[in-house]
Amino acid sequence: MLHVKDLHASVNEKDILKGINLDVKAGEVHAIMGPNGSGKSTLAAVIAGKDTFEVSKGELTLNNEDISELDPEERAHKGVFMSFQYPVEIPGVSVTNFIKTAINETRKAKGLKDMPASEMLKFIKEKADLLEIDRKFLSRSLNEGFSGGEKKRNEIFQMAMLEPKLAILDETDSGLDIDALKIVANGVNKLRSKDNAVVVITHYQRLLDYIVPDFVHVLMNGKIVKSGTKELAYELEEKGYDWIKEEINA
Amino acid sequence: MGQTIKLRNMSLKDKLVSSFLAFDDHLEDESPIHDIRSKAIKNFEENGFPTKKEEDWKYTSLKPILKDNYSIFPKGENTVELKDVKQYFLHDIDTFKVVFIDGVYSSFLSETTHDSMDICLISSALKKDKYSASIETYYNKIAGEDSLTSLNTAFAKEGAYINIPKNKEVEKPIEIINFVTGKEEALMAQPRNLIIVGENAHVQIIERHQSLTDNAVLTNSVTEIFVEKRAFIDYYKIQNNNSTASLIDSTFISQEQDSNCCLHTFSLGGKLTRNNLKFSQNGEHCDSTLKGITILKDKQHVDHNTLVEHIAPNCESHQDYKGLYSDKSTGVFNGKVIVEKEAQKTNAFQQNNNILIDDKATVNAKPQLEIFADDVKCSHGCTIGQFDEEALFYLRSRGIAKKEAQALLMYAFANTVLESVKIPSLKRRINRIIAEKIGVSIGFNV
Numbered sequence: 001m002l003h004v005k006d007l008h009a010s011v012n013e014k015d016i017l018k019g020i021n022l023d024v025k026a027g028e029v030h031a032i033m034g035p036n037g038s039g040k041s042t043l044a045a046v047i048a049g050k051d052t053f054e055v056s057k058g059e060l061t062l063n064n065e066d067i068s069e070l071d072p073e074e075r076a077h078k079g080v081f082m083s084f085q086y087p088v089e090i091p092g093v094s095v096t097n098f099i100k101t102a103i104n105e106t107r108k109a110k111g112l113k114d115m116p117a118s119e120m121l122k123f124i125k126e127k128a129d130l131l132e133i134d135r136k137f138l139s140r141s142l143n144e145g146f147s148g149g150e151k152k153r154n155e156i157f158q159m160a161m162l163e164p165k166l167a168i169l170d171e172t173d174s175g176l177d178i179d180a181l182k183i184v185a186n187g188v189n190k191l192r193s194k195d196n197a198v199v200v201i202t203h204y205q206r207l208l209d210y211i212v213p214d215f216v217h218v219l220m221n222g223k224i225v226k227s228g229t230k231e232l233a234y235e236l237e238e239k240g241y242d243w244i245k246e247e248i249n250a
Numbered sequence: 251m252g253q254t255i256k257l258r259n260m261s262l263k264d265k266l267v268s269s270f271l272a273f274d275d276h277l278e279d280e281s282p283i284h285d286i287r288s289k290a291i292k293n294f295e296e297n298g299f300p301t302k303k304e305e306d307w308k309y310t311s312l313k314p315i316l317k318d319n320y321s322i323f324p325k326g327e328n329t330v331e332l333k334d335v336k337q338y339f340l341h342d343i344d345t346f347k348v349v350f351i352d353g354v355y356s357s358f359l360s361e362t363t364h365d366s367m368d369i370c371l372i373s374s375a376l377k378k379d380k381y382s383a384s385i386e387t388y389y390n391k392i393a394g395e396d397s398l399t400s401l402n403t404a405f406a407k408e409g410a411y412i413n414i415p416k417n418k419e420v421e422k423p424i425e426i427i428n429f430v431t432g433k434e435e436a437l438m439a440q441p442r443n444l445i446i447v448g449e450n451a452h453v454q455i456i457e458r459h460q461s462l463t464d465n466a467v468l469t470n471s472v473t474e475i476f477v478e479k480r481a482f483i484d485y486y487k488i489q490n491n492n493s494t495a496s497l498i499d500s501t502f503i504s505q506e507q508d509s510n511c512c513l514h515t516f517s518l519g520g521k522l523t524r525n526n527l528k529f530s531q532n533g534e535h536c537d538s539t540l541k542g543i544t545i546l547k548d549k550q551h552v553d554h555n556t557l558v559e560h561i562a563p564n565c566e567s568h569q570d571y572k573g574l575y576s577d578k579s580t581g582v583f584n585g586k587v588i589v590e591k592e593a594q595k596t597n598a599f600q601q602n603n604n605i606l607i608d609d610k611a612t613v614n615a616k617p618q619l620e621i622f623a624d625d626v627k628c629s630h631g632c633t634i635g636q637f638d639e640e641a642l643f644y645l646r647s648r649g650i651a652k653k654e655a656q657a658l659l660m661y662a663f664a665n666t667v668l669e670s671v672k673i674p675s676l677k678r679r680i681n682r683i684i685a686e687k688i689g690v691s692i693g694f695n696v
Contacts, residue, residue, distance in 0.1 A: 048647050071361060076649035088644040091664030093658055096650075101658070106649040158648065 001026045001197050002047070002166050007058035017044045018222035024166070027194040031208055031233060032201045034219035035241050040201045043219065044170040047199075049075045062166065076102075077109040079165030079196075083172050085153040090160045091141040095154060096124060097177040098142045106162065127160040131187045145203060147224050148175025151155070156187045163191075168199045173207035185210030206236035218244055262316045267295050269322050270404060279408070283376060290403035297397035307583040309614045311555040315496045317520050320438035320516040324352035324404070324576040328431040330462065332359065338460050339425060343675045345456075346424040348410040352431055353439050355408060359427075368413040369424055372444055374410040378537075384413060388446055392474050392502040394528065399500050402472040406442030412455070416448040416478075423454040423673055428471070430495070432463020443473040447481040447509075454484040454673060461495035467676050473501045477509040479533065482557040484672055490683060493548065500526040507533025509561070514671060515542040517552045518683055523616050523654035529558045531565045541667045542571040543680075545687045546579035546611075546662075553582040560593040560623075567597075573604040575611035586618040587628060594623050600630035603661060605637065607656075611684075 004025040009017040016039045024030050034040050046053050047060065049072035067075050090098065100234040104114045115123070131153055143151055152172050159167050169188070173181055176191060188211050192198060200211055206231060208216075216233045218226040220241065225248055226232070236244075261266070270291045286561045301314060328351050331452045336671040339347065349359035355371050362370045369379075375381040376389075393399050428441050437632055439459075447453055460540045461467045477483055489497060497520055517523055529538045544552050555679070558567045573581045583602045615628040637659055645655035664684060671677040 045643075048643075050643050051646075052643075071652070072643060073647035073649050073655075076647055077561050080647075082647050084644060084647075085642075088594040088638070090641070090658060092664045092669070098658075101654070102648040105651060109649065109651075125487060163647065207606075214460050238623055 001063055003059065003061045003198075004047070004063075005048070007060060007113040008056045008057060009042060009053045011042075011053050011131075012207050016222055017046065020224060022217065022224065024197045024199060026165075027053060028215065029192070029198045029200065029213045030209060030218055031213035031230075031231065032199060033185055033203070033216060033217045033233065033236055034051070038219045039222045041170055044082055044168045044199075044201055046081055047168060048072055058069070059155055072123065073105070076162070077106050081159050081162055081164030081167045083167065083169040085171040085174065087143045087151045087155055089144045091144045093142050094139050095142055095157075096138045098195070099124065099158060102158070103161060123161065127157060127184065130160060130190060131157050131184050147179035148204060149177060152176055152184055153180065156184050160191055165196050166199070167191075168201065168202045171186070172203055173204060182210060205233040208233045220244065220248075256290060257450070259678060262320065263294075265292065265636070266401065266405075269668070273405065274410075278390050281513055282345055282385060283389065287404050292399040293395060293400040294397050296669040297400075298386040301399060301518065306584065307331045308359065309367065309580075310522070310524055310551065312522075314467070315468055316438040317468070318468070320466070320468055321434040322426050322437070322438055322540045323436060324336070324354070325508070327354065328427060328433050329356075329358075330431060335359070335429060335460075335462070338429075338458060339673050339678050340423065340456065340673070340679065343673075344422050345509045346420075346422060348424070348426045350408060352354070352437065353408050353441065359473070367415055367418050367420065368411060370411050371634065372411040372442055373407055375444070376407075381453060382448065388474065388476055388585050388642075389444060389497040390474070391478075392504045392530070393472055394526075396499065396500075396557040398470055398498055398525075399472055402440045402442055402470050402500070405440045409442040409444070409643070412445045412453070414451040414453050415445050417450045418448065420454070422454055423676075425456065425610065426457045426634075428469065429519070430461045430463065430467045430469070432461065432465040432467065432583055434465065436466035438462070439467065439469045439471075441471045442470070443471075443474045445473065445483075447475070447477050449481045450480040451478070452482045453500065456486045456488065456676060458488045459491060459495070459497055459499075461491050464494050466496040467492045470498045470500075471500065473499075475501065475511070477511050479504065479506045480498050480508045481506075481509045485511070486513045486673075486676060487513070487525075488518075488680075489516060489523050490518040493519070493521055493550070495520050496522040497580055498524045498526075498637070500546040503529045503538075505529065505531050505533070505536040505538065508535045509533070510537040512666065512670070513541070514555070515540075516680055517542065517546070517554075517682075518687055519551075520550060522550075523527070523552045525552070525554050525556075527554070528593045530594065531560050531562055531567070534562045534564045536562070538565075538567040539670070540571075541670060543664045543667045543684070544571070544573040545664075545684060546574070546581065547576045547687070549577070549581060550579045551581070554584065555582075556585045558587045560598060561585070561588045563592060563596070564595045565593065567601040568600070569602075570667055571602045572667050573602075573613060574607060574660050575604065575613060575665065576607040578608075578610045580611065581613040581632040583613070583615045583632070584618075585616075585630070586629075587620070589619075589621040589626050591622040593623045596623060596626040596628070596672045598626070598693060602630075602632045604634045605660070606634065634680045638689065641664045653689075657685075661685075
């Protein structure tokens with residue numbers, strides 16, 4: 001589904017990604033771990049199409065289609081979703097109105113008519129129930145005054161509504177207590193299918209107890225330096241990243 | 251005929267000054283404000299129209315709008331069809347209305363009252379004996395002596411007179427609307443309003459100047475508002491005129507102890523708009539709120555000049571102006587707060603945020619604080635920027651196209667001003683106008 005080959009990206013002429021190789025197939029869950037400043041969030045943003053990053057080299061395809069030149073909204077229309085580490089507050093625009101706009105904009109791009117209001121309401125209710133979100137929450141201004149946990153839950157709610165092919169969860173576990181983490185992970189698990197894929201970016205192995213990855217990759221200094229299965233995550237949790245550095249240097 | 255030709259070659263100032271004598275002769279001799287007018291025209295004659303050399307007019311030039319050959323006295327008796335102007339009223343709710351067409355009162359479009367309060371015309375208030383005490387006490391008592399206000403004072407003969415007695419809570423909003431039909435080639439209008447909100451009285455007022463023509467229109471409006479003890483006034487100015495209409499709008503507000511005045515200015519159109527807003531807080535525990543949303547395009551220009559004078563202790567003032575400028579539009583925010591020595595424990599806040607949508611749009615912001623008391627909280631903040639890239643990316647990553655995403659952000663940006671609009675029907679109206687200006691139809695949260 002997602003094919004990344006020798007991807008280089010920079011911001012203000014500072015190289016951040018220095019040749020990323022990553023292949024994610026439908027139905028898989030990949031975890032990307034690594035120390036602060038290794039380029040994890042940049043990788044997520046580059047895949048989602050943030051134009052502050054300059055992609056200087058490499059391939060980026062989704063279902064064999066080059067998406068490297070597409071606008072963020074075009075990538076979203078093709079099924080890319082990124083859950084933000086720091087979702088932005090939009091006062092005066094309710095969660096419901098925002099998600100309606102996002103869905104109908106995506107439908108418009110596909111040449112479909114707006115989703116009928118009754119169908120939309122039913123759909124919203126179904127997904128809100130899945131994430132244990134109550135009605136009052138949906139009429140609040142998007143992310144305004146939300147706690148860290150509410151913001152993350154709202155991100156996964158949007159993911160549930162938009163039904164992406166490829167979901168990239170950037171540090172979705174940060175700011176979550178264990179109960180909220182379980183609800184969020186449970187939501188993600190219920191949304192998994194053989195037709196979609198999830199890339200989980202995290203510092204900690206904790207989230208991976210709930211969203212179990214098929215593969216774990218270690219990102220350091222702009223490169224994936226080690227890949228393995230979920231056991232690698234436990235090893236990292238226990239031993240930190242220094243031993244990998246030593247392994248590379250050796 | 252000779253007279254007409256002569257006037258045509260005159261500057262607008264000379265034309266105004268020489269027209270005054272004829273105008274004054276027409277009025278009744280015993281008019282109690284004859285002296286006020288004479289003094290005012292002298293003041294205008296001495297000072298003329300302000301130029302960019304004056305500090306307060308540094309960023310706004312009147313030159314381009316003074317060159318038109320304005321009729322100073324509208325021929326009047328022009329009519330408009332209700333269906334043509336219905337859109338400019340809050341037609342989905344019941345309101346009092348004081349409506350003028352080319353400066354002449356339209357009884358057909360108005361709904362005035364003398365029942366337990368006066369919502370009527372300044373022309374009758376100036377003439378009739380029963381109002382003479384009120385006119386004596388309030389008329390031209392707080393209006394400034396700057397040349398434009400003086401010009402209005404010299405020529406003003408029509409406008410709204412609103413007097414709400416003690417303890418009266420006005421049950422529906424009052425709309426003051428000035429239409430210009432443009433049957434004349436170019437027209438100058440000088441409406442004058444006097445509003446008195448008695449002790450503990452409550453009132454909501456909406457003021458609008460609307461040109462119905464593509465001919466040039468210059469409106470020089472003056473409003474005096476007296477807010478007595480514990481009174482509450484909620485005032486909205488809708489400035490959404492067409493691109494050939496200019497407005498100089500001077501509003502003077504005097505507040506007594508424990509009174510509250512909240513004024514919103516929506517500057518959404520017009521060729522050139524200058525807002526002079528002057529608040530004086532004369533008693534303790536006054537609260538003044540000045541809010542504004544400015545959305546401009548093309549070569550439109552808006553200049554917000556605000557002044558809040560804190561004279562008594564324990565008072566508050568809040569200013570929050572938001573501006574969105576596209577194309578080659580220009581904006582000015584010149585906000586001055588004076589805290590007198592006696593005005594201890596003053597809280598005065600001023601916020602002015604602007605987004606420049608296009609490279610060629612400009613904003614000049616000049617906040618000024620003059621504080622003579624030592625125990626006060628005062629702040630001002632001013633930003634001029636572009637869209638927040640992270641926010642834009644967030645929305646686009648959800649599939650919302652750039653233009654719509656920008657619209658949502660503009661809406662969010664203006665929202666802090668919009669949320670304090672207390673008349674739901676008006677709020678919906680402003681929302682619609684904003685959505686239209688931004689050029690999208692997104693399901694906003696109202």
